[in-house]
Amino acid sequence: MTLRGKHLDIAASSAVNGRAPAAKAATIRDVAERAKVSVASVSRVLNGSDAITETTRQRVLDAVAHLHYVPHVGARSLSTSRTDTIGVILPDLYGEFFSELIRGMDLAARAHGKHLIVSSSHGDTEETMAALRSMRGRVDGMIVLSPHVRAANLAADVAGRTPVLVMNGGLDEGGRPAIAVDNHGGAVAAVEHLIATGRRRIAHIRGAAGNLEADIRAEGYASALVGQDPIIVEGDFTQAAGHRAATQLMALDQRPDAVFAANDMMALGALLAFQEAGVRCPEDVAVVGFDDVPLAALVRPTLTTLRVNIAEMGRRGVERLIGLVQAGANAEADTACEIVRPALVVRQSTAAAATAGSNPDQTAASLS
């Protein structure tokens, strides 16, 4: 007890001596002392809760100003068990898709006064778990993007009581809150568009094996083909993979006259490979991507793709998660898997040879 008293004295003296930004940061107790009120009152003023005399309110605010006091969020969250922070676990931080996603999430988070703590798992299930664990108690809820179903589900378990929103493209999340892109529908739309514009040998550059979204898109592609066998080349969602795959395709006996790449970056890689080889797009070969990253409208020829509105999806994810957090125990109520329907955006890369060069950016109706 006596010891404690001493401590306070020291803190007080150093606090009193000037508006020093260094030294030990002021605590709520310092403020209380300086304002001659109890910590409770300070707390009240700062949280705008109960009714407080205008006099004390001013006294407190003055003290706060003089001391450069800023409440310690960590301590606060320990007693309120809220952190006002949401965690995001991504498989990777590379490429325009994820940066757009984070941008959208940040926007929504800021709008709701939440913080965003991001972490990438490099696609590794073990790392995903580690990230999840280390986030416990640090966040009010998390959004997990894992290309592997297992990982996503495990994630939801490890999280314990913390709400988890899964965004990994699988439509069946076992009744967990989720947001997913209609990968199947998108792939089908891509192929149908190619067929409609007269293409007859349509190849597919797929994403990494084992990646859920890659699987579904490939499956959608195959199911939409008419009168031809699937021609599938492996890829991994990177521009380099698209380049390699396109090279392989050009070496085939019967060259395809159209390519549907599982994402835009690979489509771009393919576009470049074709260009370098003197294969003209869209005249000799049409190309369709997926995602509609900003870049897609910037390259020449501009890229036909499936618009996902990535930032919007990120925004939506954060808002939904915030809802889950607020719902608390009732969260069981929300187990819906929200589906995002990509919209086909027709650009130059799939113009029928005859009409090549027409309007570079005409958006078709949404799939839904």
Added chain:
Amino acid sequence: MTLRGKHLDIAASSAVNGRAPAAKAATIRDVAERAKVSVASVSRVLNGSDAITETTRQRVLDAVAHLHYVPHVGARSLSTSRTDTIGVILPDLYGEFFSELIRGMDLAARAHGKHLIVSSSHGDTEETMAALRSMRGRVDGMIVLSPHVRAANLAADVAGRTPVLVMNGGLDEGGRPAIAVDNHGGAVAAVEHLIATGRRRIAHIRGAAGNLEADIRAEGYASALVGQDPIIVEGDFTQAAGHRAATQLMALDQRPDAVFAANDMMALGALLAFQEAGVRCPEDVAVVGFDDVPLAALVRPTLTTLRVNIAEMGRRGVERLIGLVQAGANAEADTACEIVRPALVVRQSTAAAATAGSNPDQTAASLS
């Protein structure tokens, strides 16, 4: 109330029945109880500190496993006053520059077992301050990227005892730890390259007014000109601005035969504008960007630019900050402003008309 009680019952029962992930998370005390030891021992085992009997260690680990116990990081950091988290405040989250930067930072952070909490301030000084304040107690240190000097310096003040690393391109940070790009040197190199390849009327598309980096680059541009007056058009670092600016330039009586854009995105915008207008690059006009975002090597013509190695810079920033945090009170020792020298990367967009089409990606020696 009754309704709520019912809900809770349900939750509870579901928790009891099996290794339920729900229910209230176990605390260190629960573990201690179940393992028949004191909380101190549990803490010891978990932190691998002191020596512990193998017996108790096992007992603790068992209990931890059975209870799905995960230490509460928030509480821990309250007593250790460490958060193992570093905060990053960016002016914006849009564009490839920042996504690359975050990627590099994430890599370094993960390597050191730190978390990353990001926040954008939309270039607004007030928002930057708010972000800083709200990070207190939540991070061990922060990295601030603010295009405005004032903001950056203010930031360092508001932060109080928390180490702050400034990365806003200003070389003079008043003795604060900082990392900056040699914007002046880069701009000069760009102009000199253009002159060396025979260009005589060199224009500049500058970044937003009031933006420190934009100012320095513009100044560097002007200082390197030989035998011509500066031709400067306003921009704001976006691709659209570059497009507009290029359009303005084409309308001039005496068209420039070269353009140095303050960043790659604007250079790309200009490239497109020229293309649409039928002005050939590099034959009619050469274009140089700044940053070397991944995209620069993907467009056609490939873009000559100043490589900054963004991800590496992000990595470096995090490592330096971690150093500052560890140094603690001795932090005053490190007040150096580390300078990153961009390297000129010559690509197709500045090929002299005669040699146009040569090697698309030859890197020149670094400036340093």
Added chain:
DNA sequence: CTGTTAGCGCCTTCAT
């Protein structure tokens, strides 16, 4: 080696 206990900084009943 292990248990006890006092805080870390804040919020929040419970009295007054």
Added chain:
DNA sequence: ATGAAGGCGCTAACAG
């Protein structure tokens, strides 16, 4: 309207 006091979950002396 305000003050006093008991935690939140964990770590770190300080005894045994």
